[in-house]
């Protein structure tokens with residue numbers, strides 16, 4: 169079966185003021201797969217993933233060129249509804265950032281904004297989202313507690329549940345486990361694998377084992393360029409580029 173693309177990125181460039189941070193980047197994001205982005209600090213991983221739901225719009229002096237499309241629609245076209253885009257393409261950050269409100273309210277916040285009002289329906293969304301984020305069993309009896317009373321790993325899964333509550337198609341994760349301990353990390357890693365049944369995941373990681381273990385496709389970036397993009401098994405066993413090989417074998421710099 170040929171994998172279908174949800175996102176196509178073709179010769180994409182980005183500048184922060186004078187400084188070019190992405191150079192002729194091309195890659196695709198395959199539907200219901202996990203795509204990992206790896207590469208040394210400052211190579212542009214966060215910049216690239218943040219372009220995918222236009223988070224860089226908020227950065228002064230940021231300019232883009234080239235094409236990035238989502239289900240065939242140009243993400244950077246003037247007619248793109250950015251609110252809707254971010255509903256379809258959700259984002260999880262490095263540090264868990266739950267809202268300072270109850271566990272339940274964290275989940276119902278988005279659906280309410282998007283017009284869901286029926287209590288039954290909201291209850292269903294809360295349970296479904298928490299189950300999908302593998303958090304239900306741990307928090308079902310403290311839905312009214314403050315989200316800030318959860319552990320870091322639980323908070324991160326709550327943020328994932330919050331994203332799932334509005335039915336995204338793609339979930340972007342920028343180093344979602346870097347602030348977490350090994351047990352919490354492996355729970356999120358297992359979750360990324362589970363989520364791909366229903367969603368498409370793009371994950372930035374500094375952890376090569378994590379990339380190799382959980383992703384289907386891997387992109388290796390270096391100083392703003394996509395050096396290699398291929399199936400993960402290929403990138404890790406038979407990289408085409410010498411830079412990739414040096415990076416994945418730890419012989420870098």
Ligand SMILES: Nc1ncnc2c1ncn2[C@@H]1O[C@H](COP(=O)(O)OP(=O)(O)OP(=O)(O)O)[C@@H](O)[C@H]1O
Nearest residue numbers: 184187189207208209210211212213214215216227
């Ligand atoms: N808001 C910004 N304004 C100006 N330059 C920026 C901005 N954000 C990032 N940069 C620069 O763009 C380049 C790419 O940064 P980016 O954060 O995308 O790297 P990264 O691969 O995510 O690094 P890390 O692994 O350390 O998170 C870096 O040189 C960085 O200094």
Ligand SMILES: [Mg+2]
Nearest residue numbers: 213214215342
């Ligand atoms: Mg980064």
